[in-house]
Every structure is written in structure tokens, then in C-alpha cells.
Amino acid sequence: MTHNTPASDASAPTPGDPPARHMTAIDAVASSYYETLLELMPNFATELGIPGHETEYQDYSPAGLEALAEAARDTLRRLDDLQPADDVDAVTLDAMRERLGLDLEIHETGLDYAELNNIACPAQNIRAIFDLMPTDTAEDWGHIAGRMANVPEAVDGYISSLRAGRERGLVAARRQVSVVVEQSTKYAEDGGFFDALGRTGSAGDVELPAPVREQLRAGADAARAAYRALASFLQDDLLPSAPEKDAVGRERYALMSRVFLGSAVDLEETYQWGVEELDRVIAEQEAVAGEIREGASIEEAMRLLDEDPARQLQGTDALQAWMQELSDRAVDAMAGVHFDIPDVMRRLECRIAPTNEGGIYYTGPSDDFSRPGRMWWSVPEGEDSFTTWKETTTVYHEGVPGHHLQVATATYQRALLNPWRRNAIWVSGQGEGWALYAERLMQELGFLSDPGDRLGMLDAQRMRAARVVFDIGVHLELEIPERWGEGTWTPEKGYDFLKRNIAISEGQLDFEYTRYLGWPGQAPSYKIGQRLWEQVRDEVRAHEGDAFDLRAFHTRALNLGSVGLDTLRRALVS
Template sequence: MTEQREQTAIDRIAEGWVDTLVEHDPTVGTYIGRPGDGLPDLSPAGHDALAADQRRTLAELLAVAPADAVDAVTRADLEAELRLALTQHDAGEHLRDLNVIASPTQNIRDVFDLMPTESEADWSHVASRLREVPAALAGYRETLADGVRQGLVPAVRQIEEVAAQARRTAGTPEDLGFFGRLAGSSATPAESAIELAAAAAGAASAYAELADFLEREVAPHAPENDAFGRDRYELASEAFLGAKIDLDETYAWGLDELARMVSEQERAAAEIVGGVPRPGIVAEAIAKLDRDASRKLHGTAALQRWMQETSDRAVAELAGTQFEVPEEIRTLECRIAPTQEGGIYYTGPSDDFSRPGRMWWSVPVGVTEFDTWRELTTVYHEGVPGHHLQIGQAVVNRGSLNEWRRQLAGTSGHAEGWALYAERLMEQLGYLDDPADRLGMLDGQRLRAARVVLDIGVHLGKRRPDGGTWDGEYAFGFLADNVNMNDGFVRFEVLRYLGWAGQAPSYKVGQRVWERLRDEAAARASTAGETFDIRAFHRDALALGGVRLDTLERALRGGLGG
């Protein structure tokens, strides 16, 4: 635990902003471990009220000078975040906030995964939040309808997929759906169970109504073109990176990086099957590994046990060597997610550590076998030294970082870039010496490089590697050629990129920044005749908590401190 730092005026503004966010969106409170059971006002009026508070907070922030280096980082980061959020609001991005992975349809459902369900009181809070679902989705429909009137409508492909998701969440008489299963898992007394079931039925009905609305009222007005276009994409990219980048240079770099990953994969594959690197050898190596029973897990229970054992071993071995792993975050829970949409993700610990950090695996329907050679690097990505160390360390630093810095600040580029950096570091530390495990890591790295090319290519209409012009349809085949996953995974991933523009490249671009900053620090040490201390570099960088990538660069180069 860090030494207690005296709270400053900027700390109070930042913590007041957390309170304001929680008031507008109680699910944020759940995410950071605060009690509560409401849902956000997703109507146009709700969005306008949030924007008004963003303007007020920005004015308060600009009126106060930083008291120290920690304040300088807080002010730079929060100012940039508020300005960008207001720009996106003024552009009407909230009027078409719909995609297959991270929009209100998913966010409302997902918050129930984080709610405690151990006691009758816990279930009472669940029931209360379930009763809020119809009003929240009614406000969301109002906002999307406003978008239709203004000609700001998401692409039809996203609308159709989200409508299908909403129907699965709602369920049918044969399949209870998410809310019905949630209510059915409760062991509360009969009267409470009846109230819970009624609330769940109301939530399910609201999701079914949303699906009808999307299909009947929004889809007929939706564009066929998946591309965001350059102006929208620049805002989305900055939001996920916390930095403005040269998109054309990054696209060209992505093509080079993808070629480099293919070359590395071919070398690793040659170690597995013998011979020399050549086209087609990666597929041969994968076929050989897929026949190796010693590298397979059967069923989600075996997957969960393996995840937990692998994570526990990494924490025990890395603590005190390459990283400082505080006692508070030496516990990481590995869980199978209650959804079956696909994807692996991390949720941070609550501010008081009563809820630990958790790694979640959402296993798609019908998937029952898992290959350890593919997934080992994923555990390092989500756990230690990846997201869990990074995000958990920020929570530990409550003595120096205000609540906004500990719990809510940061970007995908910072967090996911660190996680990819951590994967490569584990290779350098010898944890991926087995060429099969290394091939699995490289498969993930190749995917992330391909996403840079695909995402920027589609949304900016760039020239494709084969000479044509990028569009959504070409993206499916391109990704299938660059990742060794089943068709369902490829389809979900491409749909995610098409609707969540700018997020997919943030992993590889963030890794690029992290590795550049480490190399710069090593070069400075060498110039000064000193030995580079990578453990100190990691400690100082993670001590900043989550930040924008441009803030990270300024801080580690001595431009801000913190």
C-alpha cells in the first residue's frame, strides 16, 4: 500500500466526477464496487444532462492549477477525456450507439454478472435493478429514434445482429433467456422468488420489445455501408487510444507488422514439424498440435481449473522478480462467464478488494474442447503480468491516486497495449519456450496486427493488399486467412470490428507505444552509463494507473511526472 498523499483540489474534482458518473450511470458504481441497483437514463435528455455535467466539470478543472506531479497527470488526462466526450456528444454519436459487443444492449445485461447474489438482500437489489430495465431500454429506444430522425443511424448489419442478441437475452417459452435463468438460480423465499421472477419477466419483455423496435423502426433507415468514414473514425480512434495518430502511417505499419508475424509463425511452425519456414507450414503445425491429446482440455470445468492453476503459478513465480505484485492482488479468480457469446475479458477488483479481479471466459454454444497451446498466452494477457497486474496495481495505489485514476481512467490502448506487451515479455522470460505455446502467442499477435489493417482499411476505405478497396464483406475472408479459429469466432470478431470502430487496432498500437517507451528508457540509461532496471520501469509506469497513451508518453519522458 502506498504512502498516503494529501488530497488536492484536483483530486476532489476528479473524485467528484466519479460521483457524477455514478449518478448518471449506476452501473459504473457496480463496476467499481459501490452499492446500488439503478440503471442509466439513456434518453436524449439523459445524454444532454451528462454533457452539461461534463462541461461543468471541465470548467472546474481548468480553474485549478496542479499542486504536484500527480495532479499534472490527472488534469491532463481528465481534461482530454472530457473534451473528447463533449466533441462526440456534439457529433451525435450517442444517437447511434449500437454494436454487437459494447453498447447499451450488452451493458445493461452485463452488469448483472457483477452483482453479488449470496444473500436475500443481494437478490432484492437484483430484482430492483431488473425492474429498471424497461425504463432504461425505453430511453434507449427514444435516443435511437431521435438518431433516425436526424439521419444518424448505425449500419444495418449491426442492427440485425443486436436485435438477434436481444431476442436471445429475452428468451422464449422453450428457452428462458438470460433473465429467466438468472431468476431461476435464486434460492430466495417463495414471496421474494415470485417478485424476482416478475421483475425478470419484465426485463425479458423489454428486450423483446427492443428487438422488435430495431427491426421495424431502425433497420429500414440504416445504411448498408459498414464504414464509419475518416471523421468519425478519428474520434473513435482517439477515444480508444488516448492519442491522435497518423492513420495512414499506422495502416502501412500494420501491413508490415502482419508480414513480420507471419514470418515468426513460420519459424515456430518449423520447430514443430521440422524442415524450414515456408508457406503452408503453419497450417501443418496447427494440424499436428490439434491431434495432440496432451494439449487438450475437455469441458468448461477443466478449462476453468487450468486457467486458475496457470494464473496462480504465474503470480507466484513473477512476484518479486520482474514485477512487484502487492499482496492485495495476488488473488485472481478465473471464471466461466454466464453468457455464451464468445470472448475473454477481465473485470477489476472493487476499490476495497471485497470483490477480487476476475478473468471471464465466455464460451460459445457447442464449444467443448480447448487447446492449451492456443490459450496459455491468453491467461498471461488477462491475468499476471497483463490486465490484473496493471489494473489491480492502480487500485492498490489508493494512497497516491484518487478514485478516478484508480478505477476509471485509462484507455483500451493503454490497457490492451500493456497486455500484449506482457505476452511478449513472457516469451522473453522463457514462459513460451515450447514452440507450440509460442505459436499460440504469435497467432494472437498476428490477429492483432491483422486487425490494425482490417479496421482502418474498412472504415477508411483503404486500398486492400490485393489491390481492391476494403469493405465489410472482404473483411470476413481476410480475417479467416489470418487467424486459426473457427468460423463462429471469425464472424463474431469481424462484426465487432465493423460496429466498434477504432477499438481493435488499439491493442497493437498500444503495444507499439509501450515497447517504444521501454526501449527509450533503456537507451537513456545506457547513455547515462547506468544499468537499465526493467522492474523499476514497470513499477513506475504502472504506478500512474490507467491513462491515455499521450499522457503515458509525456509522463515517462519527464513531461508530466506522477
């Protein structure tokens, strides 16, 4: 693969940059590894908005996975004899050893060959990169056509890895394989994602030359054929080998929990804490329901809020406009008062995603901020009515002071952090834990004074607490708490439990349920991460006493970028 972007492009200054820190030997190793990742993962370059890789994909085959593993091994070898020059270096060294070491543990188990679930595996990622590609010029559409033409090679590599995983006895559960068959078929069908993308270029504002239009149609046809081949392979070859059982067991779960948290937690203690936290949130919900109407149950209060015309939105255009307006207000209120938000970070776009798979997510800005951070809502097919009371806290979670403030701060800190620190790490427990921490913080700061919005925040917190119970309980097959049933957890018992604790549509619930079963350890990382963030803050407050300043703590913590939660604690608690 070629890499046409010089390293200097990845570190071009943005307006208002602070003075640069001198690059150390450890920074040089980290930066070299980052450049290697851009070479091996061209779609990662697109995520960052770095030009030069617009039509390429990473090699998803076993050879490509081994190349990534060898890059990690080589980097760790180069770090062996280096000593930190300053505190920033100490965090970089800690983070690289923890993250790359876990990458190698995963590779040694072979789990990276068998990666397949309904939300975060190559089957979705190969398609999703198009959501981030520019569409402003004929050249942009030529890049889209070129990348669609390369979808078959990417899919073939992925199939090769799935075969290699099967040879090692590693195959995702039948439920996950079946869902990805449905997704792949949908991407490939007439009127599906690639068909629509192949025709969009001729219907937009850009006048495309005939050759580009032809390339788009040819690329779309190639991508559709590749996804049909993937669906056939999954259905005919992989599904017969897929186990019925969803639970992954303790050993694999403990490993994946470390990946998502950057910390090894006591799973039984955490499970029991999740049960108790769920009870606490429900009690708080009951109190807020009484504020909405005296004597109302949680369900009655939610129904009243759903029926309130002032809290209803009809259609995705109205949803998008409301998200954007609320996000803009939050940025204006936070900047310079509760958080340090440079001007270049204040632009945040809210968009409706081009898919209908469910879920709300954030994508970070390009490295030079020419493409802003974006909040995406993937609306399930057929859903056209939305309520603001549930989603006010979601906007804070995905935007400011949640993911946008967190991710964009790391991207902005080019003068302090090497590019690997800024752009190449994402630890779910640290990142999603921060976003839940931010939700509670907005309540503390008075932005959820309306009882309906506060009930929405508690509804989201209840969901995250329930996920700790469900995820650990089902995958480790633990005993069900008396309040929620009897015996040991099964997926079927877990579905009923989720239905009682997560107030979302049936389509969203089905998506979430399947996600938890296929992505063990990820869903609990939100609430566990919030717990660990709050513990770190309280430890720093206790240590600093009267000198403790919350805004300064947030600035110092966010300037670290996304690191494992043990690394975060070691960096902040002296």
C-alpha cells in the same frame, strides 16, 4: 437518483496500503467528478463493488447523456484556473482534459445517441451488469430482482436515444442492428438469460423467502418484456433506416481512434506499419513451425498441436480449471520477482461467462478487493473442445502480467491516485496495448519457451496485426496489399482476409468480424497500443542509459493508472 454511499466508502483502506498522499485542489475536482459519475451511472458503482446503487441504472435517454456531458463541461471549467501541485496532479490535469474533452467531442457529434454494436453498447451493458452482482444472500437476490424490474426504464431510455440519433441521421449499419436484434431476442426467450436468472435464485444454496422468489420472477418477466420491446423497435423501426454500408469513413474513424488510443496517429502510416508487422509475425510463425516439426507449414504445425492429447481440454469445467491453475502459477512466478504485486492483488478468479456470445474478457476487483479481479470466457454455443497451446498467452493477457496486474494496481493505489484516476478511466490503447506488451514480455522472460505456446502467442499477435490492416483498411476503404488481394477493401474481402489470418472457430470469427465493423478503431488499439508502449519504454531506456531498470519502469508506468498514450509518454519520458 439517490446516492446512499458516502465518499469515504469509496476510499476505505485495504490491507497493506502505502501512506496516503495529501489531496490537492485538482484531486478534489477529480474526486467530485467521480462522485457525480457514480450518481449518474449507478451500474458503474456496481462494477466497482460500491454499495448503495444495487437496483438502479443510469439514464440512457438523451437527457441522461446530456447530464453526463454537462458534468464533463463543469469539471473542465473548474480545472481552468488550477495549477498542478506535483507530478501526480500534472498527469491528472492532462488526463482529464484529454478524456473529458473527447467525451464532449463525441457528444457534440451525436454519436453517443446512436451507440449500437454487437459487443459494447447499452443493449449488452444493461444485461451484463448482472454478471457482477453478488448472489450470496437473500438480500443480494432482492437487489437482482429490483434491478431486473428496472430494466424496462433503462431500455426505454436507450430506445429514446436511438430515435434521437436517427433524427440526426446517425444510425448504426444494418449488420449491427440485425445482430443486436438476435441478441435481444435471445436474452428474452424462454430459457434465455433473464428467464434463467429469475429461476436461479430458487435453485441455489440460499434459501429465499417466498416474496423474494416472486420478485425475481416478476423482475425477470419485466426484463424479458423490455428486451422483446427493444428487439421489436430495432427490427421494425430502426432497421429500415440503417445504412447497408459498414465503413464509417475517415472523419469518424479518426475521432474514434483518438478515443481508443489517447493519441492521434497517422492512419496511413499506421496502416502500412500494420501490413509490415503482419508480414514480420508470419515469418516468425514459420520459423517456430519448423521447431514443432522440421519443414512444417504454420497450418501443419497448428494441426499437430490441435491433435496433441496433452494440449486438449474437454468441457468448460476443464477449461476453467486449467485457466485458474495457469493463472495462479503466473501470479506466484511474477510476484516480487518481475513485478511488485501486493498480497491483496494476488487473488484472481477464472470463470466461464454466463453468456455464449464469444470473447474472453477481464473485470476488475471491487474498490475494496472484497470481489477479486475475474477473467471470463464466453464460450460460443456448441463449442466444448479447447486447446491449451492457443490460450496460454490469453491467460497472461487477461491476468498477470496483463489486465489484472494493470487494473488492480490502479485500484490499489488509493494513497497515490484520486478515485477518478484509479477507477474511472479506461483507454483501450493503453490498457490493451499493455496486455499485448505483456504477452511479448512473457516470451522474453522465458514463460513461452515451449514452441507450441510460443506459436499460440504469435497466433494472437498475428490476429492483432491483421486487425490493424482490416480495421483501418475497411473503414477508410484503402488499397489492399498485393499479398492479400486487389482493389480497395470491402467487408467481404476483409472476411476472407481475417479467415486466412485468424485461427479461431467459425463462431468466434463471425463475432470478431462483426465487432470490428461495428466498433471502429477499437480492435487496432491493441497492437497500436503495444507499439506505443514499446516506443515509450525504449525512449525511457535510452534516456536513463545504464540506470534503466525494467521492473522499476513497469511499476512507475502501472502506478499511473489507465491514461491516454500521449499522457503516458509525457508522464514517463522527461
